Every structure is written in C-alpha cells, then in structure tokens.
Amino acid sequence: MRQISPIFKREFVGYFRSPVAYVFLIVFLLSSVLLAFFAGGFFRGRVATLESYFYFHPWLFLFLVPAAGMRLWSEEKRSGTVELLFTLPITTLEAVIGKFLAAWAFLALAILMSFPMPITLAYLGAPDWGVIISGYAGSILMGGAYLGVCSLMSALTKNQVISFVLSVFICVILVLLGTSMFSGFMTGFLGMPVAFADAIANFSYLTHFDAFTKGVIDPKDVLFFFSLMGFTLFLNVVALER
Amino acid sequence: MIEVKGLVKTYGTKRAVDGVTFTVKRGDILGFLGPNGAGKSTTMKMITGFLRPDAGTAMVDGIDVTVDPVAVKQKLGYLPESAPAYPEMTVEEFLGFIAEVRGFRAADAKRAQVDRAINLTHLAPVRKQSIETLSKGFKQRVGFAQALLHDPGVLVLDEPTDGLDPNQKNEVRSLIKNMASAKAVILSTHILEEVDAICNRVIIISRGKVVADETPERLRARQPGARLDEIFRTLTHGDI
Numbered sequence: 365m366r367q368i369s370p371i372f373k374r375e376f377v378g379y380f381r382s383p384v385a386y387v388f389l390i391v392f393l394l395s396s397v398l399l400a401f402f403a404g405g406f407f408r409g410r411v412a413t414l415e416s417y418f419y420f421h422p423w424l425f426l427f428l429v430p431a432a433g434m435r436l437w438s439e440e441k442r443s444g445t446v447e448l449l450f451t452l453p454i455t456t457l458e459a460v461i462g463k464f465l466a467a468w469a470f471l472a473l474a475i476l477m478s479f480p481m482p483i484t485l486a487y488l489g490a491p492d493w494g495v496i497i498s499g500y501a502g503s504i505l506m507g508g509a510y511l512g513v514c515s516l517m518s519a520l521t522k523n524q525v526i527s528f529v530l531s532v533f534i535c536v537i538l539v540l541l542g543t544s545m546f547s548g549f550m551t552g553f554l555g556m557p558v559a560f561a562d563a564i565a566n567f568s569y570l571t572h573f574d575a576f577t578k579g580v581i582d583p584k585d586v587l588f589f590f591s592l593m594g595f596t597l598f599l600n601v602v603a604l605e606r
Numbered sequence: 607m608i609e610v611k612g613l614v615k616t617y618g619t620k621r622a623v624d625g626v627t628f629t630v631k632r633g634d635i636l637g638f639l640g641p642n643g644a645g646k647s648t649t650m651k652m653i654t655g656f657l658r659p660d661a662g663t664a665m666v667d668g669i670d671v672t673v674d675p676v677a678v679k680q681k682l683g684y685l686p687e688s689a690p691a692y693p694e695m696t697v698e699e700f701l702g703f704i705a706e707v708r709g710f711r712a713a714d715a716k717r718a719q720v721d722r723a724i725n726l727t728h729l730a731p732v733r734k735q736s737i738e739t740l741s742k743g744f745k746q747r748v749g750f751a752q753a754l755l756h757d758p759g760v761l762v763l764d765e766p767t768d769g770l771d772p773n774q775k776n777e778v779r780s781l782i783k784n785m786a787s788a789k790a791v792i793l794s795t796h797i798l799e800e801v802d803a804i805c806n807r808v809i810i811i812s813r814g815k816v817v818a819d820e821t822p823e824r825l826r827a828r829q830p831g832a833r834l835d836e837i838f839r840t841l842t843h844g845d846i
Contacts, residue, residue: 369632370706374692381694448752451654451686453679587613606658 367454371462372469375436379470384435392428397421397481401413406481412489417481418499418577422539422569425510432471433514436463437604441522450604458577460600464515471507475500495579502576503543505589506569510535519603530536530586535569544570607632607651607760607790612662615648622648624814625662630807632759635782637805637822641842643645645814646794647687650764654684664684666760680708683758686789687765691750693738693784697729697748700737701755708756726781743774750778754785763793767800779804798834812842 379385404416440446485491514531549560572585608630615623623645651657654665671678693749727747810818
C-alpha cells in the first residue's frame with residue numbers, strides 16, 4: 365500500500381496540469397450555487413440552512429461526477445500509459461485506490477469551494493453548524509459513491525465518451541430508484557408490496573443522502589456509500605486484471 | 607538472468623505466441639527479430655508482467671513473473687513500444703514520478719536518480735518542457751530514461767530505435783552497448799542492420815515460434831554470401 369501515494373499525487377496534480385480542473389471547478393461552483401439561488405430559493409427561504417444547496421447535488425452529480433471520472437482509466441488505455449503504469453512495481457489494487465482517491469479528493473475540493481455560502485449564512489443569521497457539516501460530509505460521501513461507478517465504467521473502455529455515457533446511465537438508475545415517482549409506480553401500477561418498494565429504494569443515492577441534509581448521520585447511510593465504493597472498486601480491479 | 611519457458615498467449619483463435627523458450631545471460635544483448643505481428647511485443651509484455659501468459663512462464667533473476675509480478679517489475683526496466691508517457695507532465699516531473707514509484711522517495715535520492723537518467727539520455731535541454739511538446743526522438747529518450755532510472759539489471763526494450771533519425775539511432779545503440787556489460791538486454795527490432803551493430807545474439811520469431819536462436823555470425827553462416835534480409839526472409843517466409 366506504500367505505492368498509493370505517488371499514484372495519488374500524480375493523478376491529483378494532473379488535474380491542474382490541464383484546463384480540466386479549472387473548467388470543472390468553475391462549472392461545478394456556478395451550477396451548484398446558481399441552482400441554490402434561483403431554483404432552491406437560498407435567500408427567499410429566509411432560513412439559515414444550506415438545504416437548498418445540497419438538495420440539487422444528487423442531480424448535479426449525475427453529469428459532473430462522470431465528467432470528472434471518465435478519464436481515470438480510459439485515457440491511460442487510449443494513450444498506452446496503462447502499459448507503463450502496470451510494468452512499474454505496483455499492484456492493480458494500489459493503482460485503482462490511488463487514482464480513485466485522487467479523483468475523490470478533487471471532487472471534495474470542488475464541493476468545499478462553496479465555503480462562502482456557509483460564511484454568508486453565519487453573517488446573516490445563526491445557522492446550525494452540525495447540519496451544515498453533516499450536509500458536506502454526506503455530499504462528499506455520495507460523490508465518492510458516484511465516482512466508484514465512474515471509475516469502473518472508465519476501466520471498461522478506452523473511449524471516454526462511452527465511459528461518460530455508461531456512467532451517467534448507471535447513476536441515473538441509482539438515483540431514480542429512490543424517487544417517490546418510482547416507488548409509486550412499483551406499489552401502485554405494478555401492485556408490489558410497500559416493503560419491496562422500500563427495499564429497492566434502499567439502493568438509491570437519494571434515500572441515503574436525504575438524512576445527511578437534515579443533519580442526521582446514520583451509520584447505515586455511511587455504510588451504504590462505503591460499500592458501494594468498495595464494491596465498484598473491487599470490480600474495477602477485476603476489470604483491469606484480465 | 608532471464609529465463610523464458612514455453613510462453614503461450616492466444617487472442618481469440620489466433621495463437622500470438624506459441625511456446626517461446628530462451629534464456630538471456632548477463633552481458634548479452636539479445637536481438638529479438640521477426641515480421642510485424644510475429645509475437646515479439648506480446649512475448650515482451652509477458653516477460654514484463656503486463657500480460658498474463660496462458661501457459662509457460664518467465665523468470666527474472668530466479669523470480670517467476672506469474673508468481674510475484676511486482677518483484678519482477680522492480681528488477682526490470684521496460685521501454686514499451688512507442689514510449690508512452692504522460693503528455694501533460696514535464697520531463698522532470700515524469701521522471702520524478704517514476705523515481706517515487708521506484709522507491710526513491712527522499713528528495714535528494716529522487717533528484718540524484720532523475721539527474722543520472724537525464725544525463726545518460728542527454729535530456730538536459732528539455733528537462734523543464736512538457737512531454738507533449740517534444741519531438742519523437744526526445745520522447746523516445748524519455749522512455750529510455752524512465753526504463754534506466756533505477757539502474758535495472760534487466761532491460762526489455764520494444765523497438766527502441768523506431769522512428770529515430772540515423773544520428774539518434776546511433777546514439778541509442780551506443781548507449782545500449784555501453785551499459786550492456788553488467789546487464790541482460792532484450793531488444794526487439796525489425797531493422798536487421800541493428801542486429802549487426804549491437805547484438806551478440808539473435809532470436810528470430812515467426813508466427814509465434816522461435817525459428818532461430820544463435821549468434822549473428824552463425825546466422826550469417828546459414829547461407830554464405832547471402833545478405834541478412836535474405837536469410838530473414840527464408841526463415842520467416844510462412845509469415846506473410
């Protein structure tokens with residue numbers, strides 16, 4: 365596991381060697397904050413919370429996380445550097461973890477760059493810091509769970525467009541499973557028992573993110589996000605070791 | 607130093623490498639010849655642990671690559687075909703990354719290794735330049751520097767002189783020759799003159815099989831008076 369740190373470092377700094385990092389950070393911040401302002405009613409609500417900011421994250425991540433993760437392995441495969449990487453003395457697991465952590469750290473940076481918003485809240489009112497911190501923790505954890513899917517899809521193809529489209533597709537499914545529209549369809553139209561619909565909804569990002577935005581950090585939700593990451597990264601290793 | 611035993615690799619229905627066996631000792635420069643698609647690169651990829659062989663194995667310094675690939679990778683320097691590198695990094699950053707992965711973590715040890723590799727391959731004028739802006743010759747040298755960085759006992763070079771101009775080819779050849787006495791070197795090529803210039807052993811591979819394994823002199827003696835490319839054509843005529 366010693367070899368994770370040079371891989372992590374190269375990958376993380378790598379985002380900033382190209383315009384990718386700056387474009388991503390600016391678009392992420394603009395879209396997340398503008399959604400909170402105009403669609404979420406950040407000021408209109410007259411309540412000192414970030415709920416309107418976090419509310420859109422599952423939907424925003426649907427496109428932005430695949431954009432950050434699609435290059436992880438596809439680019440290495442396309443340019444042939446994967447051959448260089450895997451003839452260096454590292455294991456596949458170390459490479460997968462190092463790259464994943466770098467992308468996750470980058471994503472966390474993008475999320476945390478919204479720090480002027482809680483500062484504004486503190487200036488205008490008296491926000492509950494516990495709720496804000498749990499919101500950030502939930503958002504970062506959920507971002508990691510999205511990213512695991514994207515990293516896996518990226519390992520399956522050397523084409524970044526395919527990698528992006530597949531990632532969006534799977535993430536859409538994992539979001540929609542948790543919507544009330546879908547559970548209504550399951551229980552109403554298909555006539556399935558409510559318990560079954562709830563069990564299906566348990567596989568959704570939405571279901572597990574919700575509590576975080578209300579200030580509740582449930583170990584079950586944390587475990588869900590970590591196990592999704594673990595599972596996708598395991599498959600990622602399998603996909604790379606043919 | 608390198609022992610290759612019965613390597614087999616099949617892609618779909620095509621047997622790319624079909625029971626390749628040979629050994630390379632310290633001080634040997636082995637020229638690995640064959641038409642395009644004969645299985646040279648695939649064999650090298652199995653020796654370096656990038657591809658898993660379907661059967662057979664390769665031993666480097668007594669370590670089996672199918673059992674402990676990471677230990678073999680530590681001992682090897684490998685220049686993949688067309689010298690892939692991260693284009694957005696500068697030469698120095700890239701070699702620094704390789705040095706860290708190779709275990710030179712302390713700043714001064716890292717700098718020493720990077721400087722040594724840069725001097726050996728004459729990369730000093732471009733060390734602060736990003737790799738994507740380099741000419742083909744320089745890119746090839748970056749790949750070389752990366753393979754040499756940890757001063758490995760075994761070097762595997764896939765077409766090291768491909769795409770270089772005659773002066774650069776000469777330089778790369780003398781570089782290989784100068785350090786070969788303490789190393790075991792395998793280099794693949796389809797340039798026959800290269801074999802004459804630097805190799806003390808030749809293996810010709812055709813349709814995944816070894817069809818000749820001898821010194822360049824012995825190879826010449828097969829058809830006295832014939833040019834090397836004629837002998838090559840006779841040996842690999844089935845592979846068209």
